[in-house]
Amino acid sequence: MPDQAWIEGMPEHLDFESDGLRRYWVQLDYVHDNRPQRLAWPLVVCRRGRGPSVLVTGGTHGDEFEGQIAATELIHRLDPVRVSGLLLIAPTLNRPACLAGARRSPIDDADLNRRFPGLAGEGPSAAIARFVTSALIGRADVAIDIHSGGEAMEFVLSSNLQGRPGSPDLAAGLPALMAFDAPYAIVFDEVKAEGAMPHRGTLEGAARELRKFAISSEIGGAGRVTPVSMQVARDGLRNLLHHFGVLKDPAARLAAQSRSRLLLLARPEHYLAAPVKGHFVPRCWLGDEVERGQPVADLYQLDSGTLARQEVRAPSSGILVAAARRGPVQPGEDLLYIAEPFSP
Ligand SMILES: [Zn+2]
Known part of the structure; x- marks a missing residue:
């Protein structure tokens, strides 16, 4: 059962407006096999005054662990006094998949990152996507969705940003991409080739549709965590939260001090x-x-x-x-x- 400090809450009763730290088990209703079901889904809401609104998500794919753990560590060490604005933390986005350590949900076999914005559909993945889009992305200025390569792929330790070379949007987003300070910072763009990034139905895509800033990562993968990949995720999240001004940290590295090597992944021949x-x-x-x-x-x-x-x-x-x-x-x-x- 959830810890005493965590409270159960229906989506319509969550408090996003009062100052303070609230740890919720959000009760998400869905239908599976023609039966009503309920998923308890962890969400931390921390507000202090006015300021930027930032959403942190891990576990969009359940076989990518760095984001789940970095977001969980953030919950454990979060000091509300250091927050300016609104910080939303969802450490296990596709919770059934996270608990199974699998990319897809074992309940409805859905890849959650192909289900956004989740307007249609009755399984747990659609219910999660719908809630995240309306209640969380809708309130946020910035979405930080931490990915790794998963079971299927292994990536260099990298921050990721979708953008078109030469566009004002990319120029505006580059400081955040560099502030993450992973060994590599990768700009990716629409590619016609089948299977290439970015895919349809992603959390980042849903955020951009709502004119929010979305940033992601590919921190290793191969279905496991290493001490180095974990440290890159931890430091990257700290640096980004400082960069956006929602959680100041004197230890954060600034964009101008970034050691990331900037790369472009945007053509079919890549x-x-x-x-x-x-x-x-x-x-x-x-x-x-x-x-x-x-x-x-x-x-x-x-x-x-x-x-x-x-x-x-x-x-x-x-x-x-x-x-x-x-x-x-x-x-x-x-x-x-x-x-x-x-x-x-
Ligand atoms: Zn992923």
Whole structure:
């Protein structure tokens, strides 16, 4: 059962306006298998006076752990006296998936980050998306949604921002991207290629639709946490909350002091998919510089009569920022992402 300091609350009875710290188990009603069900969903609301409104979310994908833990640590150490404005913390966004340690909800098999804004649908994922869009994103100026690569992929430790090179929106958002101070800061943009980022139905997309500022990350992945990935998530969240002014911290690093290497992931040739089925064996790894045409991986077709090996070459020059974690892959599955150095 929830701790004494946590209180149960129906969505319509939550207090977002009074000063103070409130820890809620939000009671989200949904229908599953034609039966009414209820999900208890943790949310921390902390307001002190007027100021920026910032939403922090972890666990949009349940197999990405750094965000869930960084948001939980923030709840544990939060001192309301240091808050200016409104801070909303939802550490386990797709809670059923988080508890299962899986990308998708075991209840409705939904990828929550394809379900926003959640206007339709009756399962738990739609109920979460609907509540987050209307009650949380609607109140926030800024959404910080912390992701990692999950079971399927591993990324360089990076902050992420969607933006079009040369646009005023990107110029305005770059200081936040750099303030995160991860080893890499990646700008990504719409790509026509199938499967490439950004996808439809994301929390960030829902935030941008409402003209809110949304920032994200890809902090490692491969379905596990490392001490370094955890520290990058922890420091990045602290730096961002300081940057936006909602939670000042003298230890925070400023955007102007950022050590992040700025990269662009925005063209079809930045994404390398498997041309054939096979066992994926990368020849280079995250952070490596590669040249266009360089062999970067092999696919071993162990089920072919000749046990054939197919060489896979880099479609562009740049830095290897993501790699598939699986050995056996199907044609069209993502193998490697190659980002290019970017100076706005
Ligand atoms: Zn994710």
